[in-house]
Amino acid sequence: MFFLLESGTVSLEIDFKQYDLKPPAITYMHPDQVHRILTFEDVTVTNWSVDRENLRPEYLQLLESITPAAPLTLNQETFSLISEATSLCIKFFKHKDRKLYHSLLQDTCNALVALVISQYLEQPASADKRSRLEMVTMAFRELLDRNYTTDKRPIAYAHQLNISTHYLNECVKATTGQSVSWHIQQRVILEAKRLLRHSTKSVKEIAAELGYDDYPYFSRLFTKITGMSALAFRNKNSG
Secondary structure (H helix, E strand, O other): OEEEEEEEEEEEEEOOEEEEEOOOEEEEOOOOOOEEEEEEEEEEEEEEOOOHHHOOHHHHHHHHHOOOOOOEEOOHHHHHHHHHHHHHHHHHHHOOOOOOHHHHHHHHHHHHHHHHHHHHHOOOOOHHHOOHHHHHHHHHHHHHHHHOOOOOOHHHHHHHOOOOHHHHHHHHHHHHOOOHHHHHHHHHHHHHHHHHHHOOOOHHHHHHHOOOOOHHHHHHHHHHHHOOOHHHHHHHHOO
């Protein structure tokens, strides 16, 4: 999902972190990110979503590597370019009787997505400028997103990356300020928050889904990290 803020102001929460946006700005969100609008005023927003199967594989891979997917402020030239590309997509979408309709729409949407990706790649942490420490950290985060329900120990990720646990922790801590264990716990708790807020599963069911057979341990971990019980979090964030 993509949101192009053209005018007005928006206060947005993504994965429980708040962002205050002013135009022009672009926001990309992963399919599994939780978001909500806190406040808005005099807003004009264009938003679009693209199914994974309609994205070029290389674009999908790049989108999945954007972490965190935080909003970006655009300069006027880039905003105009993305705005024009968006308008073109809308025009193609409305003319379903055209020959090669689906191909035209798919290609135009991919071009639009590529424009957005290019803005994220131009940020200071773009792939060609990353240090060895940052590359290891990025690889760890990609593994973590796939394995956080099954692998809870740093040594499991170090083995998959063919490096020592000490070196993995050194890389992650140098680039993020936090240990590997901290990131593992935060990723698990983030998913727990999503499930508590957007599902009707019990806390015990959520614990099991996240790989914790020891339900009391999971409950203590959640309380330790968030400062409240899982049920208190659900009650506070329901509705």
